[in-house]
Amino acid sequence: MTWLFALGLLSYVLSAAFGAYADNLSAALSLLAEALFVTMAVAGVRGLHLNVRIPFGPPGFSLHWVSTPLGALFLILVSVLGAAATIYAIAYAKHLPTSKRRTVLVFAPLFLASMTLVCFAANMASFLVVWEAMSLTSYALVIVDREEPGVLRSGYVYLLMTHIGALCLLAAFTLLSNHTGSMAFAVWAEKAPTLPSGIRSAVFLLVLLGFGSKAALVPLHVWLPRAHPVAPSHISGLMSGVMLKVAIYGMVLMWFVVLGPGPLWWGLVVMALGILSSVLGVLYALAEHDLKRLLAFHSVENIGIITIGLGVALMGWHAHLPLVSIVALAAALYHTVNHALFKTTLFLDAGSIQHAGAGRNLDALGGLWRRMPWTSTSTLVAAAAIAGLPPLNGFVSEWLTYESLVRLGAGGGLVLALSAATGVLALALTGGLATACFVKVSGVGLLGRPRSDRAAEAHEVSGFMTGPALALAGFCVILGLAPGLIAPILAHIAGLTLHGIGTLGPTNAVLVSLPWRGAHLDPASAALLAALIGAVVSLALGASRARRSATEIRAPWACGGELTAAHQYSATAYAKPFRPIFRLVYRPVRSVHVESLIHPFFRVRVSYEGGTTDVLSRWIYRPAITGIVALSRQGRKLQSGSLRLYLALMLATLLLLLAFVH
Amino acid sequence: MRIWGEAVVQLGLLLGLAPLVNGFIQRVKAAFQGRHGPSVLQPYFTLRKLWRRQDLRPQASTWLFATAPRLALSIALAAGIGIPLLWYPAPVGWGGDFIIVVGLLALERFVLALAALDTATPFGGLGSSREVTVGAMVEPALFAIALPWMLMAGGTSWAMLITASASIAPLDLVRFFALVAAVIVCLAETGRLPVDNPDTHLELTMIHEAMLLEYSGPQLAMASLAQMVKQLLLVAMVTDLLLPWRWGGPLAQVGISILLWFAAAFGLAVAESVSAKLRFFRLPAYLGTAVILSSAAAALQLWGGR
Numbered sequence: 001m002t003w004l005f006a007l008g009l010l011s012y013v014l015s016a017a018f019g020a021y022a023d024n025l026s027a028a029l030s031l032l033a034e035a036l037f038v039t040m041a042v043a044g045v046r047g048l049h050l051n052v053r054i055p056f057g058p059p060g061f062s063l064h065w066v067s068t069p070l071g072a073l074f075l076i077l078v079s080v081l082g083a084a085a086t087i088y089a090i091a092y093a094k095h096l097p098t099s100k101r102r103t104v105l106v107f108a109p110l111f112l113a114s115m116t117l118v119c120f121a122a123n124m125a126s127f128l129v130v131w132e133a134m135s136l137t138s139y140a141l142v143i144v145d146r147e148e149p150g151v152l153r154s155g156y157v158y159l160l161m162t163h164i165g166a167l168c169l170l171a172a173f174t175l176l177s178n179h180t181g182s183m184a185f186a187v188w189a190e191k192a193p194t195l196p197s198g199i200r201s202a203v204f205l206l207v208l209l210g211f212g213s214k215a216a217l218v219p220l221h222v223w224l225p226r227a228h229p230v231a232p233s234h235i236s237g238l239m240s241g242v243m244l245k246v247a248i249y250g251m252v253l254m255w256f257v258v259l260g261p262g263p264l265w266w267g268l269v270v271m272a273l274g275i276l277s278s279v280l281g282v283l284y285a286l287a288e289h290d291l292k293r294l295l296a297f298h299s300v301e302n303i304g305i306i307t308i309g310l311g312v313a314l315m316g317w318h319a320h321l322p323l324v325s326i327v328a329l330a331a332a333l334y335h336t337v338n339h340a341l342f343k344t345t346l347f348l349d350a351g352s353i354q355h356a357g358a359g360r361n362l363d364a365l366g367g368l369w370r371r372m373p374w375t376s377t378s379t380l381v382a383a384a385a386i387a388g389l390p391p392l393n394g395f396v397s398e399w400l401t402y403e404s405l406v407r408l409g410a411g412g413g414l415v416l417a418l419s420a421a422t423g424v425l426a427l428a429l430t431g432g433l434a435t436a437c438f439v440k441v442s443g444v445g446l447l448g449r450p451r452s453d454r455a456a457e458a459h460e461v462s463g464f465m466t467g468p469a470l471a472l473a474g475f476c477v478i479l480g481l482a483p484g485l486i487a488p489i490l491a492h493i494a495g496l497t498l499h500g501i502g503t504l505g506p507t508n509a510v511l512v513s514l515p516w517r518g519a520h521l522d523p524a525s526a527a528l529l530a531a532l533i534g535a536v537v538s539l540a541l542g543a544s545r546a547r548r549s550a551t552e553i554r555a556p557w558a559c560g561g562e563l564t565a566a567h568q569y570s571a572t573a574y575a576k577p578f579r580p581i582f583r584l585v586y587r588p589v590r591s592v593h594v595e596s597l598i599h600p601f602f603r604v605r606v607s608y609e610g611g612t613t614d615v616l617s618r619w620i621y622r623p624a625i626t627g628i629v630a631l632s633r634q635g636r637k638l639q640s641g642s643l644r645l646y647l648a649l650m651l652a653t654l655l656l657l658l659a660f661v662h
Numbered sequence: 663m664r665i666w667g668e669a670v671v672q673l674g675l676l677l678g679l680a681p682l683v684n685g686f687i688q689r690v691k692a693a694f695q696g697r698h699g700p701s702v703l704q705p706y707f708t709l710r711k712l713w714r715r716q717d718l719r720p721q722a723s724t725w726l727f728a729t730a731p732r733l734a735l736s737i738a739l740a741a742g743i744g745i746p747l748l749w750y751p752a753p754v755g756w757g758g759d760f761i762i763v764v765g766l767l768a769l770e771r772f773v774l775a776l777a778a779l780d781t782a783t784p785f786g787g788l789g790s791s792r793e794v795t796v797g798a799m800v801e802p803a804l805f806a807i808a809l810p811w812m813l814m815a816g817g818t819s820w821a822m823l824i825t826a827s828a829s830i831a832p833l834d835l836v837r838f839f840a841l842v843a844a845v846i847v848c849l850a851e852t853g854r855l856p857v858d859n860p861d862t863h864l865e866l867t868m869i870h871e872a873m874l875l876e877y878s879g880p881q882l883a884m885a886s887l888a889q890m891v892k893q894l895l896l897v898a899m900v901t902d903l904l905l906p907w908r909w910g911g912p913l914a915q916v917g918i919s920i921l922l923w924f925a926a927a928f929g930l931a932v933a934e935s936v937s938a939k940l941r942f943f944r945l946p947a948y949l950g951t952a953v954i955l956s957s958a959a960a961a962l963q964l965w966g967g968r
Contacts, residue, residue, distance in 0.1 A: 366782075369724050389772055390765040399761050402818060410816025417813055417964050421957065424812070428764075428805040432798030435768055439794050443779030449722045533673070534736035537884065551728070556720035556783045556876050569779070569787025577795040581946045 001040065001050040005065070005120075008036035012113035019105030027090050030109050034083040037116055041072040041079070056125065063129070064184065066122035069493045070257070073333065074249045075119040077340050081242050082112040084468035085234040088348050091464035092234055092355060100144050104232055111137040111238065118246050124173045124183040131169070135162040135214075138243060141235045142227045154226035161223040165213030169250075172206035175199060176258070185258060189499070193260035200259055204266055207254040208273075215247035217307060218277040219616045221300045225284070228296035229360070233351020236292060240299045241344035245336050248306055255310070256329070256497045261317040264415065271311025271419060275426040278304030280616075282433040283585050286440070286578050287612050289571040291350045291360040294441065295343065298386060301430060302339040305401060306332045308423055312404045315419070317498060321411045324404055329494035330487065331400035337486070338385065338393040338479060345382035345472040349375050352465045353445075356458040362441065362571035367450035371458045374466035376446045378473040383438035385476040388431045392480035396487075401427060433578075440574045449565040572610075579612070587613035669743050676742040679920070680890035681705035683897065683927050690931035705890065712883035720876050722782035730777030731877065731884035734770045738891040741766035745898055746820050747919065758820045760808050763899065764801065767851075767892065771797045774885070778873035785865065789872025792942065796850055796857060796869060799949040803847045806956035808903060810836055810963040820902065828906040830963075837904055839959035844900040845933050846952040852893040854930065856940040856948065867939060897926045 015029035040050065050067040067075075089108065093101045114133035121127035139162070143155035177183045179199055180191040192200065213220040228236045255266075281300030288294040309332030316324030352375045353368065354360050369376045385392035402424060409420025450456035460466070479486060556563060579588045590610040596603045638649065685702035692699020701707075719728060744758040744766070771793060778790035808823055814830075815822035830836060850857040853870035863871055874885050901922040908915040940948055 367722070369726070384769070384772060387768075387772065388765070389769045390762060395765050399759075399765070402761055406812045406818055407816050409813040414964055418961075421809055421813060421960055424805055424809060425802045425953065425957070428802040429798070431768065432801035435772055435801075436794035436798045439772060439775045439779070439790065443776050443790065447724065447726065447776065447780040448782035531736070533739045534732055537732050537735055551717040551719050553721055554718045556722075556781055557785065558783065563783060565782070567784045568782050569784065569791055574787065574791045577791060577942065578798075580943050581795070581799075 001043065001048050001067070002052055004036050004040050004043075005050050005052060008033045008040070008116070009113060011036065012109045012116070015109040016106050016113075019107075019109065020102045023093065023101070023105060024090070026105050026109070027086050030086040030112065031083055033109070033113070033116075034079040034086065037075055037079040040067065041075040044069065044072040044075075050120065061125050061183075062123070063126040064122040065117065065120040065126060067120060070249070070252060070497050071119040073337075073490070073493055074245060075116060077245055077337060078112065078115045078119065078242050081238060081340055081344050081472075082115075084344060084348070084472055085238050088234045088237075088351070088465050088468045089232075091462040092232070092351060095355065096144075096232070103144050104141065104235070107137045107140045108235065108238075111141060111235075115242060115246050119249065122185050124177055124185075127185075128166075128170065128173065132166060134243065134246065135159075135166065138235075138239055142231045142239075144232055144235075145230060148230070151230045154223075154230050158223040158227040161213050161220065165210045165220075168206045168210035168213070172203045172210060172254070175203050175206070185253070188258045189260075192258050197263070200262060201266075204255065204259060204262060207251065207259075208270070211247045211250040211254070212273070215244050215251070215303050215307075216277075216300050217273050217303060218280045218300060219620050221277070221281070222617060222621060224300060225288075225293045225296040228299075228347075229290060229292035233292070233347050233354065236296075237344040237347030237351075240296065240347060241340040244299060244303055245340055248303070248310075248332075248336050251307075251310060252329070252332075252497060255314065256317075257499065260499075262314065264315065264318050267311050267313075267315030267318055268415075268419060269311075270314055271308055271423060274304045274307030274309075274311050275423060276304070277301065277307060278430045279426055279433075280304075280585065282430050282437060283578070283582055286433060286437045286575045287586060289362040289575075291353070291362055291365075291441070291445065292347070294362070294437070295346050295350060298346075298434070298437070299339070299343060301434065302335065302343065302386070305398065305427065305430065306335045306339065308332075308427065309335060309401050309404065312401070312408050312420075312423070313494075313498070315416060316404070316408055316411070319408075319411055319413065319416060321408065322498070324407045324411060325498050326491060326494045327400060327407065328404035329498060330491040331397055331404050333490045333494060334400055334483075334487065335394075335397035337490075338397050338476070341472050341475050341479070342382040342385040342394065345378055345469050345476070346386065348465065348469040348472070349379040349382070352461045352469065353458070355461055355465065358452075358455045358458040362445050364452035365445040365450075365455050366448045366452075366565065366568065367455055368446045368458055371456075372460045374460060374470060376442075378466070378469040379446060380442050381473040381476055382469075383442045385473075385480065387435040387438040389435065390480070391477075393476045393478075393483075394480075396480055396483045398427065398431065400487075436578070437575075440571055444569065444571045444574055448568050451565050451568065451570070585615065587615055589613060672743060672747050673739055675747060676739060676891055676894060677887075679923075680887065680894040681709060683894050683923060684890045686924060687927050687931040687934075690928055691935050694932070694935035705886075709883045709887060712878075712886070713880050715879035717879040717881055718876075720781045720783065723780045723876075727777045727780040727876070728881070730773050730780075731881045731888065733773045734888040735884045735891065737766050737770040737773065738888045738895065741770070742891060742895055744820075745895060746824070746902055747898055760812075760818045760820060760823060763895070764804055767804075767895075768797070768801065770888065770892065774873055774888075781876045783876065785872045785875045788865065789869055789875070792869040793873055795942075796945065796949075799946060800847060800851050803843065803949050803952040803956070804851070806953045806960075807840055807844050807847060807900070809956055810840060810960040811903065813960055814963060824902060824906045827903055832907070836959045836963045839955045839962070841900075841904050843952040843956040843959070844904060845929065846948065846955075848893075848896045848900060848930055849933060849937075850945075850949060851896055852930070853889065855934045856937040857945060859939060894923065897923050897930070901926050 011029045011033035015026045015033065018026040018029065044067045050065060052065045054063045056063045089104065093104055096104065111134065114130045114137055117130040118127065118134060121130060139155055139159050142158055143151055145151050176188050176192060179195050180188055182188070216224040228240060231239065278301045281297050281304055285294045285297035285301065288297055309328045312328035313325045313332065316328055350360055353365065353372070356372060358365055358368065381392070385394040388394040388398045405420045405423045409417040579586050588610065593607045594603055595605040682702060685705045688704065689699045689702050741763045744763045746758060775790040775794050778786035811823040811826040812818055814826040849855065853860050858869040859867055860871065862868060865872065870889065874882060877885050905922055908918050
């Protein structure tokens with residue numbers, strides 16, 4: 001195992017090294033590394049474990065890598081999606097200018113390697129080092145197009161948010177290591193449950209902030225819709241599909257493995273944030289017509305759904321409902337896998353559409369179904385999956401989340417029941433809105449007539465780009481039709497993660513309670529049934545058509561006029577009804593400007609501008625930034641240039657620190 | 663084997679009765695308007711007429727447009743198998759689940775809304791956009807109706823929900839609240855007043871019909887049949903959830919179920935007849951009422967139960 005591990009890492013590093021010179025060799029090395037790590041994860045399930053310790057830094061410090069079942073799950077995600085992105089990049093990176101291509105090909109393997117290592121980290125030092133590496137490499141990838149206006153600023157916001165998060169993590173880890181006297185996660189897991197509750201809660205909140213900013217929970221999501229659209233598409237796919245998941249891994253690790261069961265309000269806070277993220281994320285996505293920004297907001301939504309599951313697991317653990325906890329955590333993990341699959345697919349497809357010359361403004365797309373059949377197919381499948389429709393994977397994980405919520409609500413206590421009810425309603429609203437949004441994406445983007453010349457001239461992209469997207473879409477179908485393939489494994493991992501959850505007996509007992517066991521109408525048979533009925537109906541139709549003339553293609557009804565592409569609903573118009581309905585969130589603004597020769601007659605030009613207001617940045621970030629700037633301005637007074645003052649300050653600091661230590 | 667037999671019988675019942683229920687509603691509405699109205703069998707005649715006509719397809723459309731009605735009908739029927747229509751109350755181990763039915767209904771909406779955009783016409787976009795807007799609000803409302811029973815039972819399968827519903831008093835306040843909410847949701851989901859008007863083709867008001875505007879012939883027949891099946895499904899879901907009592911042998915039980923469906927259809931027709939079309943942007947308040955009522959029902963249930 002150690003050899004596999006070393007070889008895998010070496011391949012990533014070599015892949016990065018060759019990235020600047022030999023594209024194909026670099027891709028091959030990346031793929032080799034990904035294959036090795038998938039092998040490792042699978043071997044981990046079979047009982048082969050990795051345990052590598054490298055002395056590093058001051059005495060007592062070391063880098064420690066260990067394989068765990070939970071880590072193996074995320075390792076598979078990183079590696080499989082990494083492989084898809086690597087294959088995609090073979091064709092995608094070709095059109096980039098040389099300097100940019102080199103940046104992408106050098107940093108992408110390093111980014112993947114650091115995410116891989118996060119899944120293995122077994123102590124504080126090894127975790128924080130690779131965590132930071134992950135942030136920095138992804139930052140480098142975000143600002144690839146740095147000469148474009150706004151890109152550096154987006155990158156800066158990302159860097160800032162990610163470092164605020166890293167700071168919180170450092171604080172949480174320091175608290176833990178101080179109070180347990182060790183830096184190893186294993187020791188923390190042993191001692192943390194017995195720490196004073198104040199410390200545990202502080203760690204819990206710091207972890208929530210730290211990983212929450214990386215996972216893009218509302219209101220810490222501001223970097224995501226800025227960073228994702230500007231990064232190259234396969235990198236957006238990796239960031240959204242995998243990096244956010246690594247943050248989820250961190251939450252699961254710290255809350256469930258290390259901290260153990262906590263007070264009720266932990267679960268309530270997590271669930272409230274999850275609900276906020278899922279509803280606001282999908283609402284913001286709905287108002288968006290830039291395809292990649294829209295997808296970025298949907299990541300916020302899906303992270304919200306995952307977080308609802310985590311919240312339920314925490315509450316169930318508190319309330320001594322082991323089954324609820326396990327189902328909820330399994331649901332969260334299932335949705336994590338699913339979101340990684342369909343979101344990466346969608347980002348890859350968005351990249352293909354952009355690559356084909358059609359841009360990423362939904363209002364300028366349309367008619368791609370005929371021109372880009374493969375890209376369109378994978379987009380449609382992933383769109384239905386992310387909207388949580390049967391028989392695809394998104395439906396299964398949302399079903400499991402519902403199941404855990406309902407069980408929690410029935411578990412006892414008014415608080416649990418009310419929060420479960422709120423969760424169910426919020427999840428249903430999110431589902432409905434997501435369906436609306438993805439009808440918009442696939443209907444306006446792919447169907448109808450081309451809304452611009454660029455869309456009319458789009459062409460299908462190379463098989464290197466359609467292939468990975470189709471393969472991932474295929475996984476979406478498989479995990480939707482046959483949840484039994486991975487649900488038992490996820491439930492098993494959930495049971496192991498929720499250590500000491502109680503006398504549950506064999507994990508299989510849990511599985512009996514999952515909804516499709518004993519259900520005649522599981523997603524697969526529903527799909528089979530629909531297909532059967534569809535076949536019968538089609539046969540009947542064919543029989544009737546045989547007697548009649550064939551379908552005739554006619555001009556559609558246009559009230560007697562002639563239809564052009566501009567008559568179609570645009571993406572903005574499509575989502576228009578939601579703007580007044582959810583005006584509390586959107587705060588829509590509109591201005592109509594009329595130029596006329598003699599006011600108010602003889603109008604020359606009427607210009608209309610409409611948009612939404614970002615409430616969160618106005619209420620949270622604007623005041624925070626103003627406050628920080630004002631504080632810094634006060635702090636500047638210290639920098640007077642007087643040497644004596646500086647010396648006095650240093651002495652004061654020293655004395656303060658000494659007093660603090662004693 | 664028995665399950666598949668039941669499924670076939672259930673399918674036949676759904677397909678056979680759905681147009682009749684629709685005709686019945688039309689007839690009741692006509693009576694309210696002081697007309698005699700067409701025969702209750704009119705929907706069958708209309709479907710037969712359409713089935714014999716030719717299919718037309720708009721120029722820009724793809725295979726999605728052509729297959730959507732078939733898909734919608736198949737999905738609605740598949741959802742119909744997930745609801746206990748026959749052999750009631752649900753035998754032990756009957757695993758039909760509320761969530762998969764709601765999911766399949768959402769899938770049907772997804773398919774038809776996409777097909778409407780596929781026509782590349784303003785009417786298609788209009789209907790599609792409005793339909794998904796209503797749908798986004800109907801989905802939580804649907805869940806809300808079942809919420810009191812879900813929280814009681816700790817599960818979402820029909821057997822659990824029906825048992826939970828049957829376990830509280832017939833004239834409980836909870837049931838009354840949930841019933842009012844159910845009427846609101848059914849009117850919205852079947853495209854009836856005050857949300858949509860199935861009898862008009864005026865672009866200002868139509869929602870579902872605008873989505874189907876480009877369909878003709880057998881395609882239109884299937885799309886309309888899908889809507890009728892969905893209507894019967896919703897009626898059956900509501901009667902299953904809220905009026906869960908059946909007596910006698912299997913045949914008598916099926917008879918009671920069918921009677922209850924017609925009673926519920928009568929209720930829907932009355933509710934539609936006495937309501938005026940709401941402005942589209944007033945709909946959230948209308949559907950919100952349903953959510954709040956059923957949440958109140960759930961809260962009542964929780965307070966009373968503990």
